Amino acid sequence: MARAVSNREKTVTTIVAWTLGILMFFPILWIAILSLKTEVDAIRGPIEVLTSGWTTESYGAVQARSDYFKHFTNSVVIALGSTLLGLLIAVPAAWAMAFVPAKRTKNVLMWMLSTKMLPPVGVLIPIYLIFRDTGLLDTRTGLVIVLMLINLPIIIWMLYTYFREIPGEILEAARMDGASLRKEVLYVLTPMAVPGIASTVLLNVILAWNEAFWTLNLTASKAAPLTAFIASYSSPEGLFYAKLSAASVMAIAPILIIGWFSQKQLVRGLTFGAVK
Amino acid sequence: MATQHSRTAARLMISPAVILLLAWMIVPLALTIYFSFLRYNLLMPGTEAWTGWTNYYYFVTDPSFTDAIWNTLALVGGVLIITVGGGTLFALLLDRPMWGQGIVRILVIAPFFVMPTVSGLVWKNMFMNPVNGIFGHIATSFGFEPFDFFGQAPMASIIWIVSWQWLPFATLILLTALQSLDSEQLEAAEMDGASWLNRFWFIMLPHLARAITVVILIQTIFLLSIFAEILVTTNGGPGTATTNLTYLIYVQSLLQYDVGAGSAGGVIAIILANIVAIFLMRMIGKNLDA
Numbered sequence: 001m002a003r004a005v006s007n008r009e010k011t012v013t014t015i016v017a018w019t020l021g022i023l024m025f026f027p028i029l030w031i032a033i034l035s036l037k038t039e040v041d042a043i044r045g046p047i048e049v050l051t052s053g054w055t056t057e058s059y060g061a062v063q064a065r066s067d068y069f070k071h072f073t074n075s076v077v078i079a080l081g082s083t084l085l086g087l088l089i090a091v092p093a094a095w096a097m098a099f100v101p102a103k104r105t106k107n108v109l110m111w112m113l114s115t116k117m118l119p120p121v122g123v124l125i126p127i128y129l130i131f132r133d134t135g136l137l138d139t140r141t142g143l144v145i146v147l148m149l150i151n152l153p154i155i156i157w158m159l160y161t162y163f164r165e166i167p168g169e170i171l172e173a174a175r176m177d178g179a180s181l182r183k184e185v186l187y188v189l190t191p192m193a194v195p196g197i198a199s200t201v202l203l204n205v206i207l208a209w210n211e212a213f214w215t216l217n218l219t220a221s222k223a224a225p226l227t228a229f230i231a232s233y234s235s236p237e238g239l240f241y242a243k244l245s246a247a248s249v250m251a252i253a254p255i256l257i258i259g260w261f262s263q264k265q266l267v268r269g270l271t272f273g274a275v276k
Numbered sequence: 277m278a279t280q281h282s283r284t285a286a287r288l289m290i291s292p293a294v295i296l297l298l299a300w301m302i303v304p305l306a307l308t309i310y311f312s313f314l315r316y317n318l319l320m321p322g323t324e325a326w327t328g329w330t331n332y333y334y335f336v337t338d339p340s341f342t343d344a345i346w347n348t349l350a351l352v353g354g355v356l357i358i359t360v361g362g363g364t365l366f367a368l369l370l371d372r373p374m375w376g377q378g379i380v381r382i383l384v385i386a387p388f389f390v391m392p393t394v395s396g397l398v399w400k401n402m403f404m405n406p407v408n409g410i411f412g413h414i415a416t417s418f419g420f421e422p423f424d425f426f427g428q429a430p431m432a433s434i435i436w437i438v439s440w441q442w443l444p445f446a447t448l449i450l451l452t453a454l455q456s457l458d459s460e461q462l463e464a465a466e467m468d469g470a471s472w473l474n475r476f477w478f479i480m481l482p483h484l485a486r487a488i489t490v491v492i493l494i495q496t497i498f499l500l501s502i503f504a505e506i507l508v509t510t511n512g513g514p515g516t517a518t519t520n521l522t523y524l525i526y527v528q529s530l531l532q533y534d535v536g537a538g539s540a541g542g543v544i545a546i547i548l549a550n551i552v553a554i555f556l557m558r559m560i561g562k563n564l565d566a
Binding site: 016017021024025028044089090095096108112113114117122125128129130153212216226227228231234241244245248251267270271275 | 282283285286287289290292293294296297300301303304305307308311366369370372373374375376377379380381382383384385386387388389390391392393394395396397398399401402403408410413414416417440443444445448449452453486487490494497500501503504507508509521522525526529530535538539541542543545546548549550552553556557560561
């Protein structure tokens with residue numbers, strides 16, 4: 001933008017924006033601070049909190065008291081498992097729709113998206129009963145299947161928009177030069193598709209990691225991921241602010257980092273291409 | 277380019293996804309509709325019987341249903357007003373030149389990545405708790421009586437928490453839309469002497485209209501299903517003060533084991549969501565052609 005902006009104007013904007021940014025981020029910053037305090041200090045006033053001593057004992061206590069690492073592993077397995085399983089099904093489908101479009105392709109895509117609009121609570125009871133009768137309740141397998149299904153439309157849709165940006169002429173050129181289908185896919189298509197696939201994986205890991213309807217309703221203790229584990233802190237049992245903070249920081253840190261890398265993909269993935 | 281051979285291959289590649297999604301949609305949906313016409317309680321197995329519209333009648337005439345509908349409207353409406361209004365302001369601000377823009381953007385977006393159970397519990401305990409929360413401490417240090425957020429204004433508190441989570445989403449989308457605005461148009465208007473307010477009203481806002489609609493529709497779909505934030509903070513209470521439709525159905529079916537009434541509620545929730553979905557799908561479909 002060529003318009004000249006006075007330094008004064010820029011300074012004012014900077015101050016206002018930073019203030020609002022820090023206010024938005026403050027709750028996260030605050031639990032990071034509380035997680036490094038003793039339980040006694042964590043419930044004191046803000047000034048006493050900041051001036052009291054620091055300790056990492058809460059992090060150890062969370063693990064010792066409730067086997068934090070088990071729930072963390074559950075989250076990783078469920079988020080990665082459902083995303084990879086989804087990719088396995090979505091890549092061929094998106095590839096076919098992007099490169100061999102048929103008359104009904106658009107309708108199929110729209111229909112897939114419409115399944116995402118189904119409110120989960122509308123199908124809670126049947127899924128719950130089916131899971132109960134098949135022994136899938138409170139298992140990681142069950143959650144991998146459900147989260148894969150609820151995110152499958154987003155995975156297909158995102159991959160489709162990325163694949164469609166790959167120019168078809170390049171594929172034709174490769175074919176003209178005598179590349180077999182296998183070579184075409186391996187050496188021409190894959191390198192161009194990898195960035196799109198990677199973005200799709202990132203966004204879906206975020207969505208699966210934070211999913212809190214099915215994970216809360218379909219798990220008890222064995223397969224409970226972090227969303228459900230943190231929810232168990234809602235029944236107050238004495239002083240627990242520091243431990244809750246430590247557990248929360250560990251639960252959101254990985255996704256915060258992934259999220260910052262995938263801001264752009266977030267817009268594309270969650271608006272289904274309606275905003276560019 | 278597409279031969280008969282490649283068409284068959286394409287169909288084979290699409291079919292697993294189609295079959296899975298079809299099964300995922302049809303089987304539970306059919307079961308929900310079927311259960312909604314049954315007298316079916318998990319505590320009394322073997323007594324299932326066809327009851328026609330009785331479940332619907334009981335579900336809709338229950339006073340907590342009316343409460344839940346109003347609460348759902350308050351929650352969705354309140355969060356939409358805060359996030360769309362605040363998101364537009366944030367986007368306009370973040371679009372201006374400043375130092376450290378990238379970092380500010382990261383700070384503003386961060387709450388979107390916090391899982392719902394964490395944001396619910398952190399706001400409830402560390403901030404809104406009248407005794408130990410930060411707001412309580414600040415009020416006391418200035419000599420005021422601390423405000424009991426979840427006791428006095430439970431629904432407003434939940435709206436606040438959910439807005440904190442969704443404001444980044446609205447900001448990010450509106451900022452993306454704003455950055456695609458042709459800056460020459462704005463400069464021309466400025467040279468012609470248009471004030472900032474006029475530029476905003478006649479150029480930026482019409483340009484943002486489409487993105488705002490998308491934000492409203494997508495958020496509505498997600499906000500209709502808010503569940504975890506209510507579960508960890510109020511359990512729908514006090515009374516039914518924070519019970520939305522999703523939570524009411526959860527209580528009916530998984531806490532009171534009344535599968536029949538819960539299913540009737542589920543069917544109603546599906547119908548409500550579909551009204552929003554139709555508009556959203558139309559907008560996305562238009563964009564697909566472009």
